[in-house]
Amino acid sequence: MTTKDFNNKTVVITRPVERSESMAKIIRENNGIPLIIPTLELQLVKSEELIYIAENIKEYEWIIFTSPAGVKSFFEVFTESKIPSKIAVIGVKTEEVLQEYNNTPDLIPENFTAEGLLESFKSINLEDKNIALPRTLSARKVLPEGLEEYGANVTIAEAYTSSTPQDTSKLIDLMEKIINNEIDIITFTSPLTVTNLLNVIKQERKEQYDAFINQLRTNIIVGSIGPITGNVLKQHNIPAIEPKRYTVKDMIDALLQNI
Template identity: 45%
Template sequence: MSKPVVAITRPKDRAKKACEIVRELGGEPILAPTLDLKPVNTQSLKDLVAKKDELDWIIFTSPTTIVSLKQFHPDFLKSLNCKLAVIGNKTGKLAEKEGMTVDLMPEEFTAEGLIEEFKKQGITGKTIGIPRTASARPVLPEELEKLGNKVILAEAYKSLFPMDENAVKELIEKIENRKIDAITFTSPLTVENFFEIVDDKQKIAGLLSDNLLTVCIGPITAKVLDKYDITYIYPDTYTVPDMMELLFEELDR
């Protein structure tokens, strides 16, 4: 029996672990990033660093934020003197690897999950720094401000259209030729950019529903798949390992 072929649309620099998991579970990964991430040293990031001593909290929503700060402002991470909230195990582990203590990580790895934790703890009247990508959803800063907090946003990295469109076009061709068994999406932009490259969106959406297994990391990404009427599944815990385990459990059925 041939190995199931699993398409991974994550940014290339964050896809290594996903590919390893697919191989460990007996599959063959096909990497076709539909999103690229580029750390940037913007003025807003410099401003946040300069206001380090004003912060009561800082929130890291992805590992790329930490990578960017380490690249451009390594002393900032070493000398942080505020509480730290993170979204996701991977972000938390990288923060700890850099010597930071994680004070808060929500059970649900979404902005909404973190907001609920801030509400439960009655966190208000605080100054909160959020370095992230400028294309991130506005829900986190908006809701934190509604709780009476001051939010300082900073652009730490850019979410770019895929640099290698040919890899995505080759993936689309494989989907059309029934050479892909499953496809994974780990953020709304991985879906949006994929369909930007697709010519016949209705046809490919139909194939993603009917001819292969579509798996996403959680409900926020699922909302974008809903726009294209795609049938999908996602795990109870919004991590890449849980997503892959669910994928192979479903394929085994």
């Protein structure tokens, strides 16, 4: 644990608004000023594939949840209380949301990434096993392809969409605050939180994009929740502070230790 605090620094939260308050609370507890400006919007989707999985869950040896939104979407269409399949989740928050529905995961990887989950499955026989994977269709293919290499039959079901906010005015306002040195720290918790912000600025304020990017590279402290998000930042030469364990709490601790 660190004894440092944010000393009234402004910390931007770019994750979806429904997942921001717990992070804002941690920032306030550490004497920071949270500024919630989502660069990503989530919409739950009741796709045909998701309904099929819910109605035929006993056909699946495993169901894998990679985010809280996937859990919430599944329980929108699942009419029973207990999932009979084995359950794997990525991340502490996904586990917490699953437990809110009175279900407990059988597998949580130590490394909260698709790669970490695949590593955990290495010692488990998945040959000809059916696996349900409710998630956004925009997610990386690493997980389903890796499971198929283990011999599994993977059913991907669209459970939610991840998109740029319809109202981009707050993102433009954030850009202006960053250029004007009104922001101390900005945090990113997924690749799309980075990509969406940069794309909006590039499309709507092209003439200010270079100044904006330069501020992120040189004057703003940037927090990344993990290496997948960090790799997107690296592609734009934006240095970031990254925790060893990929949780919001650990990212906040890493920022406190490095400011």
